[in-house]
Amino acid sequence: MKTAMINRTVANIGLIALLWLLCTLTIPGPLQAAIFFDSDFETCNVGTENDFPCQGWDDLIPPGQHNAEWSDEVNANTLEITNVGCFSGSKCIKETFRNNGLAGDGGNKPTIYKTVPRTDHMFFRGVIKRDASFRTCTLNNSTKMWRFRGEGIGGGYPILLMGVRSDRYVVAVEGPYDFAGTYVFTGGPLISTTWQNVELEWKWNTPGVSDGIIRLWVDGVLYIERLNLALRGPTLTSVGLSGKLDTSDYYFNSSQVYAQCGTGALYWDRLAVGDTRIGPAQSRLSSADSTPPARPTLNPIP
Template identity: 25%
Template sequence: MKIMVLVAGLLSIAAQSLPYRHVALRQQTADSVTVVASWTAQNADSVRLAYGNGITRTRGPRGRDSVRVARPNSAANFGLTLTPLRGSVAGAARVLSVALPVRPQPAPSIDSASVDTATTAPVVPPPPPTAFTPNLPAGMRLVGDSDFDSPNVPGIEIINWDRNTVQSPTTHGVALMTVDGRSVVRAWFPEQHAGNGVGPMTITTGEMNSRSHYMAVRLRYSANYQFHTNTEKLLYPVLVAPGAGAPLLNVGRDGELAGFNAPMNGPVAPLVTALSPAGVIPIGRWFHVEYYTRLNSPGQSDGEQRVWVDGRLVLDRRNVSFVVHGAQVLFLRGRLDFTRGGGASGVLTPLGGQWVDVDRLAFYSGN
């Protein structure tokens, strides 16, 4: 009997589970809203997501997924079932639900003997470029803008991969704090760490589905910051086409911008090479980066990419083929990422760790 109890206890410990699961709303418009699910599974190699609108997807044991849902005309909930899987064996399913915002109703009409006119809201043009977005191209649409006074920002999501919010020299982590009299989001790295393709934070948008992307960010690396010898991520948007890669711009050991020298999914494997002079990304002081990329047409090398640092153009690429695809590839999301290297670095982080502060960030999309 004791052996049977022990075996049952071990099976219980090894059962697939979902200790963390969450559902939220993002990128709300008058007609639709994006439902975003995030999860972490234990003892599972995948998670099945069954959305209330009939869509079913299978994803990894830890991640995020989203689906666009039409806003209802009356109050309604939207359900999602997450099931952890280990091979074909399913663990306990978890059901989540979120209240959908009601679709705005049209304004009442004005009736008279001679007039029947519908009242509509005035069209508000997008704001002109400001000192924070001096090189914003015309025709771009604002997706999200935050100075991090609050973690809840429409259009922007802060991902704290380790979920540590108390700064420590021995951990990765993320926290909102006040620095130099301003609100910032700080991401920190532990001391004597080799990188190994690990980082504390990603800041991303909801779905943009646009050919062009502009991003402006004000940030500061700590004065003791050591860039990874294999480069580390900074500007890292996501494309719609699976396997298409990303028109990323990493930071090299000497503060240079580095990126792919050929299409990431082309017939020849691309290399991450220096694309700018050394030192364009400084450490120990606040600086301002603007990033603009327009993806190439199918089968053409007509893409373009530009970066400004403190208003100075430091990268200007024209006639670029970012991706090889038979149809027009779009940006799925804008993304700022802090991950050190794709492997171990020969230069460890300093004693006490290092950090980067982000003071403001804005994402735009366009055609």
């Protein structure tokens, strides 16, 4: 009798252990933070006038958007791979601006893009510099440089933009739910002729709650921080104050380098996007610590 009870007890313990093991194998744990890509452009062609697609970057975005990377049109803007003066290795992106927003200046706005997965929290990191001749667009004193666009016809709304106004970094949001126009968040430093690590954070608001976040760092210093934003609406049919459709299920699916308007040239290297802060890139010639910096507190900058 006692032996039978012991055997049943051992069997029960074994069954419980087996069930626990199966549960740990089949029930997923919390999602891990990820860097979706970190592009160094080392495998790209140079000087072909058709350097993309490369490393998942392409210029074939939906019809209706000006997207050709290269044009022989007079005063046309261009995007290309260069092997001169790059940050991390032997190759990087050169963005040449000839269209200064004036009539007859061509009007092309070349774009290269790389897709990104749906996520509520998104971070960008790029290493950027200008040449000595670069000037922002004379039409509105601003040059759009980087943007996240989303799903839907024409990319949908809102659109997140990072660029320069009066040669200083700014962040803009076109068509947000809670503002009848375009948010322009100023306070960034001057764009430099030496390489700068630029980081951008975007957190979607919970539908119906004003808890969206936008931050901008340059060389590890937090310059722009805006909290408590309602960037998308509370329902599947929400229309924002600007008259744009800002639905509760809207996400970005495209990260883009965008040559809109200006003169001179910009250079880009080590473009990265993830759902966690990536931290400044290090030159391969540098032995500096590459550990990502700690996240800041949520206290807004005045």
